[in-house]
Amino acid sequence: MSGFFKRIKQCFYDPEFYEREAVGGGLSAALKFYLGICALLALICGAVFLGMRGTAINRFADRIIPDTISAYPENLEIVIHNGVLKTNAPGPVKITWPRA
Numbered sequence: 001m002s003g004f005f006k007r008i009k010q011c012f013y014d015p016e017f018y019e020r021e022a023v024g025g026g027l028s029a030a031l032k033f034y035l036g037i038c039a040l041l042a043l044i045c046g047a048v049f050l051g052m053r054g055t056a057i058n059r060f061a062d063r064i065i066p067d068t069i070s071a072y073p074e075n076l077e078i079v080i081h082n083g084v085l086k087t088n089a090p091g092p093v094k095i096t097w098p099r100a
Helices: 002-015 017-071
Strands: 078-080 086-087
Touching: 002 017
Parallel strands: none
Antiparallel strands: 078 086
16 A cells, blocks of 8 residues: 555656556556556545535434434334334335424
């Protein structure tokens, strides 16, 4: 992995890097490096996105969990046995969600 980060540094600071990689490494090495850069950028973008959206996700979860629990009928029992869903209520059950 340290070789990968060394190559990233070289692609910014070593002008001959691309010529060396194109001539010496071949297509498979160039594609491997390109996909590695794409994966690294995806991880960085994902971390930034989660950092920005993390608080909004937490606020949403803090609100939706109590709303979901309060919308669930008290006496309703739902059981899944051998892939078959059974309830203690006759007919279809309708759970109404509170409006936001």
